[in-house]
Amino acid sequence: xxxxxxxxxxxxxxxxxxxxxxxxxxxxxxxxxxxxxxxxxxxxxxxxxxxxxxxxxxxxxxxxxxxxxxxxxxxxxxxxxxxxxxxxxxxxxxxxxxxxxxxxxxxxxxxxxxxxxxxxxxxxxxxxxxxxxxxxxxxxxxxx
Numbered sequence: 001x002x003x004x005x006x007x008x009x010x011x012x013x014x015x016x017x018x019x020x021x022x023x024x025x026x027x028x029x030x031x032x033x034x035x036x037x038x039x040x041x042x043x044x045x046x047x048x049x050x051x052x053x054x055x056x057x058x059x060x061x062x063x064x065x066x067x068x069x070x071x072x073x074x075x076x077x078x079x080x081x082x083x084x085x086x087x088x089x090x091x092x093x094x095x096x097x098x099x100x101x102x103x104x105x106x107x108x109x110x111x112x113x114x115x116x117x118x119x120x121x122x123x124x125x126x127x128x129x130x131x132x133x134x135x136x137x138x139x140x141x142x143x144x
Contacts, residue, residue, distance in 0.1 A: 020082075020111060021076075021078070023114065023115065023116060024076065024084055024086075024109060024111075024116050025073070025076065027046055027109070027115055027116040027117075028073060028076070028086050028088075028107075028109065028116070029073070030042070030046065031043050031046040031118060032068075032071045032073070032088065034046075035068055035071075036068045036069075036070070036071060038059075038063060040055075040056060040059040040060075040063075041056070043055075043059075044056055046115075046116070046117055046118055047117060047118050047119075048112075048117050048119060057132070058131075058132040061132035061133060062130055062131075062132055064095070065094045065095050065096050065130070066092065066094060066095075066129070066130050067092060067093055067094070067095060068090055068091075068092045069091045069092055069093060069100065070090075070091040071088055071089065071090050071091070072088065072089045073086060073087075073088055074087040074088065074089055074104070075087045079108075082110060082111040083108065083109070083110050083111070084108075084109045084110075084111075084116070085106055085107070085108060085109075086106070086107045086109055087104060087105070087106050087107075087124070088104070088105050088107060089102060089103070089104045089126075090102065090103045090104075090105065090129065092129060094130065101126065101127040101129075102126045102127065103123060103125075103126035103127055103128070103129050104123070104124045104125045104126050105121050105122060105123050105124060106121070106122050106124050107120065107121045108120040108121075
């Protein structure tokens, strides 16, 4: 009976942890919610540390005009252990133009420790989203 109690306690603890897939979805949602609501400091925590300064510079350059109205996570696929592809549909507009656009992107997320980071993003279809104006070249990885 004593062993049964220990097993139930361990099972309860294990049940409260998130699987890698659940953590991926939570991190993907957090990133997109932060982008949508312009919480760029929070979103930057979900890109690789070497890309964070560039990420913030790019968001600052676009923040006056670009608005992400909505997003939808259309699919996720584990490519291999610790690497996932996520397809996201953005609905967005520029304040200066007012026309609503849709863009579908494919993102590559990698598991680092217990969390996931966004390493790459490529447009699959739809209107290209605005990019920040060119700046001086840097020796940094590309920004997702």
